[in-house]
Amino acid sequence: QVQLEESGGGLVQAGGSLKLSCAASGRTFSSYAVGWFRQAPGKDREFVGAISWSGGRTYYADSVKGRFTISRDNAKKMVYLQMNSLKPEDTAVYYCAASPHGAQAMGASASGDYWGKGTLVTVSL
Numbered sequence: 001q002v003q004l005e006e007s008g009g010g011l012v013q014a015g016g017s018l019k020l021s022c023a024a025s026g027r028t029f030s031s032y033a034v035g036w037f038r039q040a041p042g043k044d045r046e047f048v049g050a051i052s053w054s055g056g057r058t059y060y061a062d063s064v065k066g067r068f069t070i071s072r073d074n075a076k077k078m079v080y081l082q083m084n085s086l087k088p089e090d091t092a093v094y095y096c097a098a099s100p101h102g103a104q105a106m107g108a109s110a111s112g113d114y115w116g117k118g119t120l121v122t123v124s125l
Contacts, residue, residue, distance in 0.1 A: 002026040002098045002114040009094060009119030012086055020081040020119060022096035030074040032114075033099050035106040036081045038092035038121075047110045048094070050103035051079065059107045064090075086123045093118040 035050035097112025
């Protein structure tokens with residue numbers, strides 16, 4: 001089993017940057033793909049991006065491609081989401097999730113087996 005906790009959310013101006021962290025616990029964390037998802041007020045949860053268990057492959061939603069970067073440090077049991085050139089439409093609660101089914105599958109299914117509680121990102125004009 002994997003437990004996840006996000007941090008790093010906050011208020012940032014449009015065009016700014018923010019780095020989210022996802023801290024994991026559990027002995028098998030390094031064998032899980034990790035994805036980032038977000039949910040804006042009144043909208044469905046959407047896939048942001050995911051990283052393979054090794055960190056060798058990443059996948060991103062078109063809406064964030066070129067602006068967001070996911071990385072991981074298995075030794076520290078951490079996954080990061082670097083967000084640059086933020087836009088007001090990026091405002092949402094951001095969640096990290098872990099899945100044994102692979103990063104590409106997380107993007108295709110927009111799902112994960114284990115979830116954090118989320119961290120709020122607000123991008124102002």
